[in-house]
Amino acid sequence: MPENESEPWEYWLYIPNDLRAVTVCRRTLRLILTLHGLIGLVDTAELLATELVANAVRHAKGPAALRVSWSMGVLRIGAWDADPEPPEPPGELERIVQAEEGRGLALVRACSSLWGWQPLARGGRRGKYVWCELTSSPAA
Template sequence: MPENEPWEYSLYIPNDVRAVTVCRRTLRLILTMHGLIGRVDVAELLATELVSNAVRHTKGPAALRVRWAPPGTLRIGAWDADPEPPEAPVTFDSATELEEGRGLALVRACSDLWGWQPLSRFGNRGKYVWCELEAA
């Protein structure tokens, strides 16, 4: 059973497509160690889409953030150094023939809630794109 205490992890990554795999495997380990193995598959899909967007569409560093808030909210997010908002998700009807651009549509479809916010800290700008999975 998952812990009743909140926790949070952040993994800072370089702008390198190999970092997506590192994030996915790290997330699997974190969720397994916290007794959330039932959420691993969907969480990996969501994290992969968020981190892939951060790495592919920006030039600077990025980060994966994973947070658990009892009684049952898992938040997965990706930070990147680009302050521009993410492109609006396409609908699956229009995405069926696209080879790119389906990531946020998958995030929207597979999560209970998603969003983004601009960030500014210590003179650095960027954005944080996140999604949540609620307790089953």
Template sequence: MSENDEVPREPWEYCLYIPNDPRAVTVSRRTLRLILTLHGLIRLVDVAELLATELVSNAVRHTKGPAALRVRWAAGVLRIGAWDADPAPPEPPVPLEQTAEVEEGRGLALVKACADLWGWQPLSREGNRGKVVWCELAVA
């Protein structure tokens, strides 16, 4: 970032609950763009949109219930997560060099290649189960 860019100092967090509908991916991507623009993080928008699209697409495509886009900023790190109600772990990413040969599995390979860090964690809260698949982008 240039010296004139203002990086948010205070932490913030958003959560957008979405239905299991392929159109929710577009809603999530556009919402993320708006959030990052309003917080002065326009430089992260393109990569963040790609990552969020892959995470939310997987949540919508591979599960039957609702999902959510989670976005958090703290200490110079943007964390993007997709929650879904299925507690099963995501399929391991296919190595990026092999993605041209497969129909599916490119999403997490892109996340792994573009994010500074990524992972998943099971969740259990108030009797609800599920998982969050997340990735992080650090502002250097």
């Protein structure tokens, strides 16, 4: 558990439209969560961030950003990209488990407590923000 669970925090990591940025985001997220005492959420959070950021980089032109925030026992992970079009609705995980592509939002839906998207402009560019939430569980 975090040392002071009641104190909210937030990080933004702006990235270029480059698939190598997915690895940078994943490693940065691991460091952030470890430093905040949320090591129990790292593996699932990395999976979710990887899917969100990969979608942002793969399907949109221009820059993207990873946002990670903590408030009242909820970790929110999101990716902003410069494409204002809504994401494709996630398919059923059972149907796409063998697919090479198209699993991202199905994994996000299956592994998070809640997910969604909204239009969001950053730096004068229209775009969207796709996010998901993980809730912390009490220490055993």
